[in-house]
Amino acid sequence: MPHDADDRAAGPHAPDPSPTVPRGVPTGTVPVPASVAALAGGQDVEPVWVNEAGGRTFRLGRERFVKWAPRHVPELDLPAEALRLTWAGRFTPVPEVLDLGVDDEGSWLVTAAIPARSAVDPMWLARPAEAAAAVGAGLRALHDALPAGECPFAWQVEARVERALEHLHAGDSPTGWDPVHHHLSAADARARLLDAPPVDRLVVCHADACAPNTLVHDDGRWAAHVDLGRLGVADRWADLAIATWSTTWNYGPGYERHVLDAYGIEPDDERTAYYRLLWDAT
Secondary structure, three states: OOOOOOOOEEOOOOOOOOOOOOEEOOOOOOOOOHHHHHHHOOOOEEEEEEEOOOOEEEEEOOOEEEEEEEOOOOOOOHHHHHHHHHHHOOOOOOOOEEEEEEOOOEEEEEEEOEEOEEOOOHHHHOOHHHHHHHHHHHHHHHHHHOOHHHOOOEOOHHHHHHHHHHHHHOOOOHHHOOHHHOOOOHHHHHHHHOOOOOOOOEEEEOOOOOHHHEEEOOOOOEEEEOOOOOOEEEEOHHHHHHHHHHHHHHOOOOOHHHHHHHHOOOOOHHHHHHHHHHHHHO
């Protein structure tokens, strides 16, 4: 990721479209697909994110990012992300879609860079309380700006629970999920998933509201959101549960309340526990 003061363009390279796919900043050589090299047109190509499904994100020069996904990987649906970015961009700051394409090797999504840093940039890792507050403020702004009644995309509990039950039926187990869920049996998880709490407030959720997906100006104001591949209407706690949880992964314990205070909401232990379980199960 770009870090220095003269090179602060950040784009959709923090997480990938699927929150279930392990991901991270590349530490070794990352093969550059021919389509990405062609899109670069001689500009520098810098790998900035990879996942185990084969998805890769590259920075092209200073002004563009490209996500690339191999063919036949349903978790990495770049056309679906392009649709969501284009729709959401009418109401809130997100990367501008510049190009979308496919060939025999894979598909790609090119977006414009945004002059801000990821909330997990080293600058913000050193200032976690401010970063967590920016995540909360940005999430509230996103929820308030996107009109749920006009949104053509859904991220509702019913479909997610159905997918979670399919995973459990296929042999998935809470022992392979986050440690907070290791004490559950598959039957326990199934019963809890089928007992969804009442909806607090339907909003258009980001659907991967982890801290890296908020971009932050150097003065601490949130700037934009990236990686909207699963954006859709759902209870706002589906986002809040994960946004707060991600602070423990990225900053350590003690920063969840900064997200909630900046969002302007009191904790809700029941909904938080439910949507974290659903996240793990899907």
